[in-house]
Amino acid sequence: MIARIWHGKTRIEDYETYTEFIKKTAIPDYSKTTGFVKLSFLRNIKDNEAHFTIITYWKNVEVIKNFAGDDFEKAKYYPEDDDFLLEFEEKVEHFEVFA
Template identity: 35%
Template sequence: MADQAKRPTIARIWRGRVRRERADEYAAYLYEVGIKPLMEKALGVQNLREDRADESEFITISYWENVAAMSRFAGSDPTRIHNLPRDPEFLIELPKTVQILDILVSHGNTGGS
């Protein structure tokens, strides 16, 4: 389990879109196969969802001590996408990259559990 005393300096953001009628099924799959393993490695994880008329967008933000720690999980190129086995079945299009951002300021309770 991640050391909670460490402070994140990096956020890694992944986005994916699914057809609205499959959003609940994908949410459950994403949690079990993608989020749970990530929770064991990252300092923190947030999984967000926006439902629209025809599609739902999922955003996963993971927080890391530094790029080296993130690379131990994501590989030598932390921007490289690691698609889950069933992502081609669910996602409207497979993401080509993730965003990696430096955390400049973080304050307060971000919610979630």
């Protein structure tokens, strides 16, 4: 299994609104993708910014391409992210899951 980790940050004022966006848009998008196993959605406030981390779990690297495309290391963003995110990290991280 492969864990795919994405991070984003918003202004504190957008903390709850962006959380709702993730729950209504991103999570269903992950969940309907062939090869998706599960996810963890983490959030916190640090240094006067709201931070969001989504860890998705996939059967293997090949099925991640069903979600992210052939350049599976590239972060996937939604048009609405332009209204919230303070920066757009280009890449996500991938790890083999052993336990």
